[in-house]
Amino acid sequence: MSPHPAGPTRVVPFEKAAVVRAFGEEVHFLLRAAETNGAYTLFLELTPPGGGPPPHFHKREDEWFHVLEGRAEYLVEGKRREVPAGSSVYVPRNAVHTFRNAGTTPLRQLIATRPCGFEEFFRKSGEVFRGGGAPDMARIVAIGEEHGIVFQLPGAPPLVPATVPASTPAIVQPADTRVQRLFGEEITVLLSARQTGGTLTTFLETTPPGGGPPPHRLPKFDEWFTVLEGRVSFFGDAHWTEVGPGGAFFAPRGAVHTYRNDGPSPARMLVQTSPSGIESFFDAAAAEFARPGGPDMEKAMGIAAAHGIEFV
Numbered sequence: 001m002s003p004h005p006a007g008p009t010r011v012v013p014f015e016k017a018a019v020v021r022a023f024g025e026e027v028h029f030l031l032r033a034a035e036t037n038g039a040y041t042l043f044l045e046l047t048p049p050g051g052g053p054p055p056h057f058h059k060r061e062d063e064w065f066h067v068l069e070g071r072a073e074y075l076v077e078g079k080r081r082e083v084p085a086g087s088s089v090y091v092p093r094n095a096v097h098t099f100r101n102a103g104t105t106p107l108r109q110l111i112a113t114r115p116c117g118f119e120e121f122f123r124k125s126g127e128v129f130r131g132g133g134a135p136d137m138a139r140i141v142a143i144g145e146e147h148g149i150v151f152q153l154p155g156a157p158p159l160v161p162a163t164v165p166a167s168t169p170a171i172v173q174p175a176d177t178r179v180q181r182l183f184g185e186e187i188t189v190l191l192s193a194r195q196t197g198g199t200l201t202t203f204l205e206t207t208p209p210g211g212g213p214p215p216h217r218l219p220k221f222d223e224w225f226t227v228l229e230g231r232v233s234f235f236g237d238a239h240w241t242e243v244g245p246g247g248a249f250f251a252p253r254g255a256v257h258t259y260r261n262d263g264p265s266p267a268r269m270l271v272q273t274s275p276s277g278i279e280s281f282f283d284a285a286a287a288e289f290a291r292p293g294g295p296d297m298e299k300a301m302g303i304a305a306a307h308g309i310e311f312v
Contacts, residue, residue, distance in 0.1 A: 007252040009236025010035040014246030017044070018119075020126040024051045030248035031224060033116040039222060040274065041116040042248055044068075047107040052100035057161050058093050059148035061113040062199055064191065065089040065099070066270055068228070070107035073100045076169045086174040088190040088202055094161040095169050096152075110226055110270055114199060121147040167197030180286035183300070184211045187286075193276035201276045207232070207267045212260035216304075216311045217253075221273040224250040225259065230267030233260045256312055281307035 012035060017028040024047070031042035047070075055075065065088065072083040076097040083089060083099075091097045101107035124143045128135050137153065144151050152159045172190050180187045186206040193201065207230075215235060225234070226248050233242045234249040236257045243249060251257040261267040284303045289295045304311065 007037050007255065009234070009252070009255050009257055010250040011234060011236070011241045011243060012248045012250075013243060014044075014248075017246075020119075020122045022122055022125040022129045023053055024048055027122055028246070029119050029122075030226065030246075031250050032119050035250050036116060036222070036224070037252060038116055039114065039252075040224070040250075041113045041118050042224060042226070042272075043111055043119070043122075044246065045109050045111055047099075047101045047109070049101050049104050049106070051107075053098055053151075054154075055096055055098045055152040055159060056144070057096045057150055057159060058091075058113075058118075059150070059161075059163070060093060061115065061118055061148075062093050062196075063091045063097075063118075064112045064196070064200060064202060064272070065091070066110045066190070066202065068108040068110060070101060070105055071103035072107055072109070073102040074171065075099070076171070077165075081171055083171060084173065088172045090170045090191050090196045090200075092165040092167045092169065092197065092199075094163045095165040096159045096161065097169070112200070112224075112272060114274060117147060121149060167199075170195035180282050182282065182285040182289045183213060184208060185213075187282050189279050189282065192279045196276055198276045200272055200274045201279050202270065202272050203279070203282075204228075205269045205271050207259070207261040207269070209261055209264055209266070213258055214311050215256050215258045216309055217256050218251070218273070218278070218309060219254050220308045221275065221278055222251070222253050223257075223271065223273045224248060226270045228268040228270055230261060230263045230265060232267050232269065233262050235259065278307070281309060 012030050017030050020027045026046040028044040067083055067085050067087045069085055074081050074083050077095055128139050141151055177188050188204040191202040227243050227245050231244050233240045288300050
């Protein structure tokens with residue numbers, strides 16, 4: 001049993017996400033402070049061809065990106081890289097970075113920050129851009145400073161944060177990953193403790209029709225899901241809610257939850273847990289499920305228990 005009472009789970013269908021338009025971008029906030037107990041922000045960002053923010057760094061937030069569609073070019077700590085769809089990027093607080101849509105179609109990215117608060121910067125910036133005409137960049141810079149975000153403006157010298165990042169930024173492309181199979185699911189870990197300094201794990205999960213785990217709780221991890229393909233029913237706080245593409249579900253550590261693919265085709269989700277560590281469970285369980293003749297299910301359940309996963 002989890003020693004601490006869990007907060008409520010949260011479901012946000014894509015059509016109910018708050019939308020902000022700023023910097024030429026469209027931002028859909030899927031999870032904010034109210035849904036994550038102040039811990040995280042999750043949003044979908046659409047960037048037009050050629051668009052992207054000026055170089056900047058965050059004093060308060062670590063940031064993770066997943067490129068869903070399009071072709072991005074990232075500049076992180078002075079190093080420039082092309083980042084194709086399916087890639088994930090980790091940028092710790094105090095690391096100077098930016099990105100640009102290097103393609104000819106809109107760039108779609110899922111972005112998460114820890115802790116929350118970034119949404120307030122976007123909300124206030126959106127009010128400036130709503131006025132029409134050229135935005136007051138001095139006001140944008142001031143809003144950034146209010147929220148611990150420092151921008152490099154054209155002609156200004158390169159940014160040098162006063163604090164060195166606690167970990168190294170990372171970019172993981174699809175070719176760098178591997179698929180693991182366990183409990184009928186396919187898991188592809190994109191960012192693990194090795195890349196994020198233990199702050200977060202990001203993975204893709206493919207669930208067959210009718211698939212999904214038994215109800216369980218994760219006493220050590222917060223977990224949130226974004227549906228990429230298919231329709232998934234999530235169970236939390238004693239009831240089921242169906243979520244389509246773009247929708248999100250948040251389960252704080254200790255909350256009993258599960259999900260089920262009720263559709264006729266495989267469902268794909270991007271899943272994130274904080275802190276890192278759940279990937280060690282995937283490694284151990286995948287090895288059991290890869291045994292000739294199939295897994296010993298009693299042993300597989302013991303592996304889950306050993307990694308702090310409690311089935312109820």
